[in-house]
Each structure stands twice: as structure tokens, then as C-alpha cells.
Amino acid sequence: MQINYPRLLADLRHLAKFGQVGTGVHRLSFTPEDREARHWLLQRMTEAGLDAQIDGIGNVYGQSKGVAKAVLIGSHTDSVPKGGWLDGAMGVLYGLEIARARLEAGAQTDLGIDVISFADEEGTYRALAGSLSFCGHLSEADFEAATNQHGKTLRAALSEAGYAGRQRVTLDPSRHVAYLEGHIEQGPRLETEGKKIGVVTGIVGIRRLQVTCTGQADHAGTTPMLLRKDAGSALIKYCHNLMQRFAQVRSANSVWNFGHVAFEPGASNVVPSTAHVLVEFRDPSEATLDRMQAEIQAAAATANGRGGVGVQATELMRVSPAEMDAKLAAMIEVAARGRGAPTLRMPSGAGHDAMVLTRHVPTAMLFIPSIGGRSHDIAEDSDEADICLGIDVLAGTVRALNPTA
Ligand code: GLV
Ligand code: MN
Ligand code: MN
Numbered sequence: 001m002q003i004n005y006p007r008l009l010a011d012l013r014h015l016a017k018f019g020q021v022g023t024g025v026h027r028l029s030f031t032p033e034d035r036e037a038r039h040w041l042l043q044r045m046t047e048a049g050l051d052a053q054i055d056g057i058g059n060v061y062g063q064s065k066g067v068a069k070a071v072l073i074g075s076h077t078d079s080v081p082k083g084g085w086l087d088g089a090m091g092v093l094y095g096l097e098i099a100r101a102r103l104e105a106g107a108q109t110d111l112g113i114d115v116i117s118f119a120d121e122e123g124t125y126r127a128l129a130g131s132l133s134f135c136g137h138l139s140e141a142d143f144e145a146a147t148n149q150h151g152k153t154l155r156a157a158l159s160e161a162g163y164a165g166r167q168r169v170t171l172d173p174s175r176h177v178a179y180l181e182g183h184i185e186q187g188p189r190l191e192t193e194g195k196k197i198g199v200v201t202g203i204v205g206i207r208r209l210q211v212t213c214t215g216q217a218d219h220a221g222t223t224p225m226l227l228r229k230d231a232g233s234a235l236i237k238y239c240h241n242l243m244q245r246f247a248q249v250r251s252a253n254s255v256w257n258f259g260h261v262a263f264e265p266g267a268s269n270v271v272p273s274t275a276h277v278l279v280e281f282r283d284p285s286e287a288t289l290d291r292m293q294a295e296i297q298a299a300a301a302t303a304n305g306r307g308g309v310g311v312q313a314t315e316l317m318r319v320s321p322a323e324m325d326a327k328l329a330a331m332i333e334v335a336a337r338g339r340g341a342p343t344l345r346m347p348s349g350a351g352h353d354a355m356v357l358t359r360h361v362p363t364a365m366l367f368i369p370s371i372g373g374r375s376h377d378i379a380e381d382s383d384e385a386d387i388c389l390g391i392d393v394l395a396g397t398v399r400a401l402n403p404t405a
Contacts, residue, residue, distance in 0.1 A: 008093060083377065209279050335394075
């Protein structure tokens with residue numbers, strides 16, 4: 001099996017043109033750019049000789065033909081707003097290139113390569129929707145509740161894309177012997193510590209809540225301060241209080257983010273009637289996450305009703321911390337060392353589809369360095385040599401799973 005590095009890099013550059021913004025991409029799930037990228041990937045998979053389809057949730061899935069067992073390799077091709085060109089895309093195209101190389105080598109092995117781009121990993125509608133659906137964890141209630149920030153439902157987005165009503169592909173425990181995901185690190189550790197391959201030990205748990213303050217719109221020039229039911233000021237105070245509360249219960253690994261706020265009706269001369277904030281927090285321990293969530297609720301209960309403003313916190317998403325398969329991780333390490341690449345065992349602070357897959361199938365991830373640790377921004381980048389080293393190590397791991405490959 002011979003990896004064609006120029007072809008991998010050319011595919012990555014091509015995929016980056018869908019939704020291109022400067023050096024990055026703006027490819028939110030199910031937008032025309034995202035759908036075009038999915039269609040392009042479907043064609044590449046089909047050309048490569050895989051049995052490929054886009055399923056009812058938007059997963060692009062290519063199966064090796066004529067084999068009973070396969071290693072599943074993938075990630076996602078949707079992006080955050082104004083995101084980077086490698087986040088997710090690299091892991092999917094690693095899978096495509098390894099599947100192509102296997103078939104070009106005459107597919108002399110019984111172990112196939114199946115490739116997948118999971119839908120909506122970034123959570124425009126529902127974080128990890130594609131991998132949750134693949135593993136049977138996207139409940140009907142979750143599916144129906146999924147909307148984007150403008151209130152558009154996942155159901156409507158899938159209908160518009162033409163995917164609604166299609167069957168959804170699922171993990172096949174009798175077929176899929178392992179799931180492997182290659183990804184950029186998205187942080188600075190590999191670079192600062194002079195390592196080339198991150199061997200992921202586990203992935204943090206993630207929770208997202210929306211906090212909503214409900215007051216009353218009034219004239220911002222004529223309404224006396226004491227008579228206002230100001231949802232905007234209440235939200236600002238709430239966020240400040242929550243940061244202090246988080247600081248009391250956090251672990252050394254906890255992180256949190258106020259990623260989006262909206263005031264309605266949203267004019268400088270109108271007292272806000274409603275204000276929302278999206279709060280996300282992460283930690284490797286479920287107990288710490290529980291403590292942080294309790295603070296969110298306690299802060300809401302304390303603030304509720306003050307100044308005539310109602311305060312409510314609603315959970316939007318939770319995903320538990322996840323361990324990677326130790327045997328597979330060791331195989332990645334061996335494959336990396338065989339190529340002279342210094343490795344670092346490390347947890348992932350970013351969420352990945354691997355955290356869903358690992359509940360069902362031996363799963364492992366490798367990271368390559370991110371230049372300057374930048375990600376979730378168009379500045380995200382990695383050296384081409386590192387991108388090529390990453391696929392080499394992943395292909396080496398596949399070979400180790402089936403020594404005749
Ligand atoms: C995925 O990129 C996440 O960690 O939010
Ligand atoms: Mn991401
Ligand atoms: Mn990603």
C-alpha cells in the first residue's frame with residue numbers, strides 16, 4: 001500500500017475551496033457549500049472504488065466492497081464559522097487516501113477500509129449528530145429539538161438538502177473492527193514540546209447550556225433605571241457571577257466559554273426584552289462537569305426574578321468524557337516511532353466523533369501539530385510534512401491491524 005502524498009494534499013486543497021474564506025473555510029452544516037463538499041467527497045469515494053452514499057443525516061459513507069471486516073477511518077467536513085481548512089477535513093481525506101492506496105495495491109487483504117465524513121460534528125444544529133446517529137444515540141427527541149441559532153430545524157435543513165427520508169447508515173459491530181481518526185491538535189502542546197505525533201488517551205466531556213433572561217422592552221431614554229426590566233444587564237451580571245462560581249469549583253483542566261450572546265430586539269435605544277448566552281464548559285471528569293452545571297443552575301435560581309427579569313438555564317447538549325482504546329493507542333505509538341516521529345500521549349480538549357464511536361468499537365486518534373496552536377479560525381494551519389507524516393503513521397497502524405496489508 002503506497003500513500004500518494006501529492007494526491008492527498010491536492011484533495012485537501014480542493015476541499016478547502018468549498019466555502020473558502022481567505023486561508024480558511026466557512027462551511028456550516030447543510031449550507032450550499034457544505035452540501036457541495038459532501039457531493040464532491042461522494043464522487044471521490046465512488047471513483048476510488050468504494051460503495052458510497054450520503055445518508056439521511058448527511059453522513060458521507062464509503063464502504064469497501066467484497067470484505068466482511070473493515071477499519072473505519074474518518075472525521076467531519078463541516079466547519080465552525082470562519083474555521084480552518086484542516087479541522088475534520090484532514091481525517092476524512094486520510095481515510096479516503098488510505099482506502100485508495102489499499103485498492104491500488106490490489107486489495108490483497110481481507111480487511112477493508114471504510115471511510116466516513118460525519119455530519120454536523122461542529123454542532124450548527126446538533127453537535128456530533130452524524131456520529132450519534134451512526135451509533136444509534138441520536139434519539140427522536142434530540143433530532144426533533146435540534147435547531148440552529150436562527151431557529152431553523154435540523155429536519156428542515158435535511159429536507160432542503162434532499163437527504164431527508166434516506167436511510168441512515170449505522171455502525172456494524174460484526175464488520176467494523178476499529179475506528180481511527182487523524183486530526184490536527186488544535187492547541188500548542190506538540191509544537192511547544194517538540195513532538196510530532198499526539199497519541200490521544202481520552203477526550204474531555206462537553207456540555208452546552210443556553211441561559212435566557214426575559215424582561216420587558218422599553219424606551220431606553222425615558223424609562224427610569226429603577227423601573228426597567230432589563231434583560232441585557234441581567235445577563236451581563238449573570239455571566240460575571242457565573243465566572244466567579246466556576247472559579248470555585250473548577251479543576252485544573254476545566255475550561256469554559258461564553259461563545260454567543262444575543263440581545264433582543266437589539267437596538268441601542270431599546271431596553272432589551274430578552275437576552276441569551278450560550279455557555280459551554282469542558283472537563284475530563286463527569287463529577288466536575290456536574291459541579292459546574294449545578295453552579296449554572298444555582299446562579300440562575302438566585303438571579304431569577306431580580307429587577308423583574310426571569311432567568312432560566314436550559315441544557316442543549318452533553319457528551320461524556322471518553323477513553324481511547326489503549327491497545328490501538330500503543331499501535332499508533334509504535335507506528336510513529338517506526339518513522340522516527342517523537343510522540344506525546346495527551347488528552348484532547350476538543351470534541352471529536354471518536355468520543356461517540358469509542359463507546360462501541362475500539363477507537364483511537366492521532367494528532368499532528370497545529371502551527372502556533374491555532375484552530376477554529378482561518379489562521380489554522382499545519383506543515384505539509386506533518387500532514388504526510390500523520391497519514392503515514394495512520395497507514396502504519398492499519399498495517400499493524402492486518403499484517404498482510
Ligand atoms: C469541536 O471542534 C469542538 O471541540 O467543539
Ligand atoms: Mn472543530
Ligand atoms: Mn474537528
